[in-house]
Amino acid sequence: AQKVTQAQTEISVVEKEDVTLDCVYETRDTTYYLFWYKQPPSGELVFLIRRNSFDEQNEISGRYSWNFQKSTSSFNFTITASQVVDSAVYFCALSEVGHTGGFKTIFGAGTRLFVKA
């Protein structure tokens, strides 16, 4: 069964600090996708990144970077030089492409990030 664990419920940082949001997943499938989403107070999910199970290359996009390590089943997200606008709830998610052809995405519990000025 698939499972996503985001152990950090809330994180509070001061602007310009770097912050890493942890994500650990469980799956029995060899083919799967990992995602990060941002959910601001408005509620609408903002897609940040998708990574498939065969691509362990780390990625950097501006102040955002992601570290995918299959050996530890982790997909961590780092925000460099955080800004107040980064304050939101961040969700890590896992999609399995199952043996039966089914497709399901489940979400971690989310990490609420507060960035103080």
Next chain:
Amino acid sequence: GAVVSQHPSRVICKSGTSVKIECRSLDFQATTMFWYRQFPKQSLMLMATSNEGSKATYEQGVEKDKFLINHASLTLSTLTVTSAHPEDSSFYICSARDRAGDYEQYFGPGTRLTVT
């Protein structure tokens, strides 16, 4: 990019009434749509998966007679909350999978349901 819309964005209804929420894929065809529910300060919980032209598959613990899902076309899925009660008040989010895509999933903006 692909866009998914939801209507209404907010709805208030009285206990015992039914309310319908629409989810549309605006610029792509969605063979599969998903409905999620999110209670305050909690995560998104998958309620059901619907494939166009067939019955929805509900997750364990979700009452299919209470949450009616219809996926009549490749661009529209509806969720009807029947005989709504205050405990059904929640944020409902749909997502759609692009028929032509690589398992890409696009999320709607959500519908906030308040049952009084």
